[in-house]
Amino acid sequence: MADPKVTRELAFQHGLTGEEWERILAILGREPTYPELGIFSVMWSEHCSYKSSRIHLRRFPTAGPRVLQGPGENAGVVEVGEGWAVCFKMESHNHPSYIEPYQGAATGVGGILRDVFTMGARPIANLNSLHFGRPDHPKTRHLLRGVVAGIGDYGNCVGIPTVGGQVVFHPCYDGNILVNAFTLGLLRADRIFRGYASGVGNPVLYVGSKTGRDGIHGATMASAEFSEGTEQKRPTVQVGDPFTEKLLLEACLELMEEDVIVGIQDMGAAGLTSSSFEMAGRAGSGIRLDLDRVPMREEGMTPYELLLSESQERMLIVAQRGREGRVKEVFSKWALDAVAIGEVTDTGRAEIFWRGDKVVDMPVGPVSDQAPVYDRPREAPAVPRGAPVPGAEVLAAVSPEEALLGLIGHPDLCSRRWVYTQYDQSVRTNTVLGPGGDAAVVRIKGTKRAVALSLDVNPRWCHLDPYLGGAHAVAEGARNVACAGAKPIAVTDCLNFGNPERPDVMWEFSRCVDGVSEACRVLDTPVVSGNVSFYNETNGAGIYPTPTIGMVGLVEDVDRRLEPWFRTEGDAVVLLGETRGHLGGSSYLWLLHSVEAAPVPPLDLARERALQDLLQHLARERIARSAHDCSEGGLAVAAAEACLAPRTDAGARLRLASGGLEPAALLFGEDASRALVTCRPEDLPRVLEAAGRAFVPAAVVGRVTPGRLTVEVDGKTLVDLAVSRIREVWHGGLDPVAG
Amino acid sequence: MNIAVVEFLGSNCDHDAEQWSLRLSAARSRMVWYTERDLSWADLVILPGGFSYGDYLRCGAMAARTPVMEAVIAHAGKGGLVLGICNGFQILCEVGILPGALLRNQTLTFLCQDVYLRCETSASPFTSGIAEGSLLRVPIAHGDGNYFADPETLRRLNGEGRVAFRYAAPDGSLSPEWNPNGSAEAIAGILNEGRNVLGMMPHPERASEPLMGSSDGAALLRSALQALGS
């Protein structure tokens, strides 16, 4: 098949702008060949080049004493003591998952796993953040079932436990779901591998699956809006092969035990192109590739297709000269091919051959890291977003008990058991606390240490107030890991937004980045990796800003961790933090009254930090027995969740003083920076004293009792429910959506 | 005691099984690659869980046809101990050392959760230290654990006391609600005729120390150790 003639129009069809076309002509000093045009289009796509987000991402704090590798590599690396480090990242697979939920989600997991093991880390935990349309949207059930099965089947087969995440439903995702996959791996701090193509004459090896016409132009698809009809024009969907991934993982890690690899990188979006250009770009070297040697799955493939294919389960390795044989040996033990397809040069150019012709000859630098950078126009909405909080009469229409059952049984807040029983949570036998708590806790064998992990974002808050929403996402993540007794140490993010060419979207983006940055600064959690997904928009309707935060915390002594649940009768229940009954942005108003009310709860990051330090102290000193943060659904939902310990029916009797607040505000308000902790009665003075020293308000609100949750306000019983009933409602919440 | 943990392409609970063995101080364990043919040195062979060959075609089908399985058959034939966990159980059925087959879970989904196992017989090297009727809390993690055998086989298994474990309620009773995958007669694990081979879907190695949430699974390996007189 002859290549089409390269014209300006063809460049437009590739998603390039007129300005970018001129730039290409200037860089090359001639018109590009068809494969070169393909390379520019993917390398300069939003997905690969971050052209709209780059100037904003610079504002993230990215350094810290623990950071061994910040943004810019395949994943971030943070030191966790005793010579160990963790490597983690989160990535979106939103568009592919909407088109084909099972394969889209599965290959999303595959991609993020490769990003982590390419750094030399053995993946030990997966998490995922899923955002679907409204629960009763006709597509939601199919998408939910497909995505969950896809994530499970892939991670289960590779043998990585999936230990947590979040599931959110909101109409803003009706036409654009979000699938964000997170992986954390473990490595020795002095054995980090990077994507460098250095050392002139070193061989470039292709390892893993053969190349087919899979997902050609997936990267540019992730950089364009959906419209009626794109569902038809879709490129070939990629199918995941988790068995091959497992072999690839083992082969790479085995090879990494020796001194053979100079640089390594997975072939993700934009496949062979992005891996070779990025590796040469980082090293400031050149690269020569011979496409005839690329293992092919289909007949008649062209250079363009070979360069742009997104076939899964492939990696590129630059090995030390003369050690190719060893690479082949290890890969053949794992029944995989390793083929030398080129070598590192000192020309600073990518020279790519096909049947003896040089089909690509372009400078690496300008393509890989001098991609266009845009400071796109930003504009705040003319009218602040959100409705007012309804008056007391409206709130009084639902009794507190009904409201509590309504919230914990709502698809948004109910148990995720249906989801996570489809995930292998315990393979590798490191899972100390799996899904169902505030944060997952995964131990590091051979030490007393563990990591605590949480994914968080409240898109409604980000919509109402992108700055605060971004800051809250970080604060909640950090609070979740602190409730497990962990110290928050670093963050990865996945920033899901609408069309960046819209000033209001760009404003949301910039504000979210500022909020995330500020919270990360105060909480001492640098951003070490991340991902941006723009164009989550169908027919002009964009999603709410959704900056998913992946928080990583460190538990130094896993025996001094906390769980979220009430367990022991007679324990005192203490509410830490201040309750002002803030209903703006609450789940209560949204889920029960269909009101997205402003403003979002204020966030005092210094107080947040004080609370989190206190929680860690209570855990370390073994003063507290449990800690659970108050987030969606407020104090009452937090209390109900704390009653739902596996295999126990401990409840609580809470006696609250209204302080003049409406019951709904007191029970369901979502004031930030609060947690419910329990302790032995004799430790109560120590808890209160520690809180006092930390300037964290603390109120004794009740006792752990068997079998029932009762809540009295000013002496009046407002809630009196059997724990078994709460459990039943909570477990049944997803049935109408998933069942 | 010398323990062999067999590694197939795609196995992913192999190291969990190895570490489980290593926690028993009297045990020495070694990983055995699927191409090896000699297991004469081993006292106990563990076929680990976890997606050999991706569970493609049928779970355990391809692993059952690897060279090492001839050695496993020989070892079992001589009365050597073999423990198949999850995918290992599926492999033992595929190769015919144990009767029956494991079908897709009744829910048609993968299931990972804690279950209660009722010990049905103490008369085996793996269960000698576990009282009949007592319960173990151990996780399952599988998509195809729905035990199937023809009525005649089931009759024999029951008659010969070769059902080792059944899925049970926390009070030890049997009911469909507590049989997570729809297995025939709630069967979770079975023995061969010689009682030296046990296949089971649940993962005892994932319930073998307090940090994992349960230590109930440790009893299996401890029993085996005792049976081997070490």
Added chain:
Amino acid sequence: MKARVHVFLKSAVLDPQGKAVQQALKTLGFEEVGSVRQGKFFDIETGELPGGEDPKVRVEAYCRKLLANPIIEDFRVEVLAP
């Protein structure tokens, strides 16, 4: 009516299972095996179709609505008995 439906992966779509089966057959000594593609089939029996609808058209509707995933799969319907 009785029908059999074959659902196959489109030819350009990767078939990891077929690939693994092919390799396994080779290892078992069947060196000649070149390619294997795996698919599903459904044997369907129905009662009377509503309003004399054409059986083939009806079963094709099953496929489009449920049995096949048009993004990665093709299907073929055979009516075995009307």
Added chain:
Amino acid sequence: MKARVHVFLKSAVLDPQGKAVQQALKTLGFEEVGSVRQGKFFDIETGELPGGEDPKVRVEAYCRKLLANPIIEDFRVEVLAP
């Protein structure tokens, strides 16, 4: 040689997948659907068979050695091209 192999669950073996498909079809409004059984098929292409072996016999060997589990499955071989 080209062959197609069908592998089906024996009739005594419950087919929960087929059952689920049947129920889903009914829910979609295809009330007439009585029973559905799901199976697998393999399209196999080979090079020359060794020593002029009968193609059908050869493919049956694939089935017995790997493709079908006789405890739960039956198979049928069609040779499509010698």
